[in-house]
Amino acid sequence: MSALLSVRDLRVEFTTSAGTVTAVDGASFDVAPGETVALLGESGSGKSVTAQAVLGIVPKPAGRITGGSVEYDGRDLLAPGTAGKLRGREIAMVFQDPLSSLNPVFRVGTQIGEMFRRHRGASRKEARAEALELMRRVGIPAAEKRLDDYPHQFSGGMRQRVMIAMALALSPKLLIADEPTTALDVTVQAQIMELLARLQAEEGMSLVLITHDLGVVADVADRVVLMYAGRVVETGPIREVYEHSAHPYTSGLMGSVPVIDGPRERLTPIQGAPPDLLALPSGCSFRPRCRYAESVCAEREPVLLAAPGRPDGHRAACHRTEHVLRDAEGVLHDA
Structure with a gap:
């Protein structure tokens, strides 16, 4: 369509x-x-x-x-x-x-x-x-x-x-x-x-x-577009993105939301604050707040690519998408 x-x-x-x-x-x-x-x-x-x-x-x-x-x-x-x-x-x-x-x-x-x-x-x-x-x-x-x-x-x-x-x-x-x-x-x-x-x-x-x-x-x-520091960092069908976050920013947002029908766990807010748009960090703008960051994240800005192993339409801009997906846990539950 x-x-x-x-x-x-x-x-x-x-x-x-x-x-x-x-x-x-x-x-x-x-x-x-x-x-x-x-x-x-x-x-x-x-x-x-x-x-x-x-x-x-x-x-x-x-x-x-x-x-x-x-x-x-x-x-x-x-x-x-x-x-x-x-x-x-x-x-x-x-x-x-x-x-x-x-x-x-x-x-x-x-x-x-x-x-x-x-x-x-x-x-x-x-x-x-x-x-x-x-x-x-x-x-x-x-x-x-x-x-x-x-x-x-x-x-x-x-x-x-x-x-x-x-x-x-x-x-x-x-x-x-x-x-x-x-x-x-x-x-x-x-x-x-x-x-x-x-x-x-x-x-x-x-x-x-x-x-x-x-x-x-x-x-x-139906679909979600995640933005950070003016850039699209992840996009895809909403349940797919919520349950299989492929970007650490999305994963962090999920971890900071209480789940009413799930086990009682301490929320894990994203550390730090959004960057100053006048002084963005080199490479990935989310790098200073990211627990997955490594040297390549400071060297090159990631581009929006298909999330490996996930359905068509699910894309993320992250050098370490595979690691994020491996660690991600579903946060939406059927009623």
């Missing part, structure tokens, strides 16, 4: 007072029609900047795309004006903080309805009816009464549902959700993820989930 979204060797740089930062360094991945792909990694790994590049909203003048390609349904999203024409109509995004994304001085129903007025020429009455239907679809209780409420009158979870409603207004083929459950409690997180999964299935759209939380996407995503 051909990819709906194809990102190849994407590079994004930012000019800062301290120097030039390469926030995304050669990222490549595909998203097939109807597929859910999770972009995972710690803060600063380049996930959100990758999404901004896809949407054509990299902050300027500091940020700029310096290399690579981004194609959506055969169209070049990096060509001038292309992303802007598709944004909202075919590619939509749910941002991390709904309170700052929603306009505090306009009623929620007005903000949702504006999508229909601006893009489809709907009347106020038609836009209001469409907004009401969307609010019902995303599970906002008493939607008729909440249409005229302001964003501050909604809880965090309900504001996120409003953002999802706005993103779905024009029935996009691709939805990007950037940390959609940040700052929400565990119960509400689960509800939002279930909502996204249901809507994705109903609409048949592709979904890109950006998160640092491994557990949030475990039962939702």
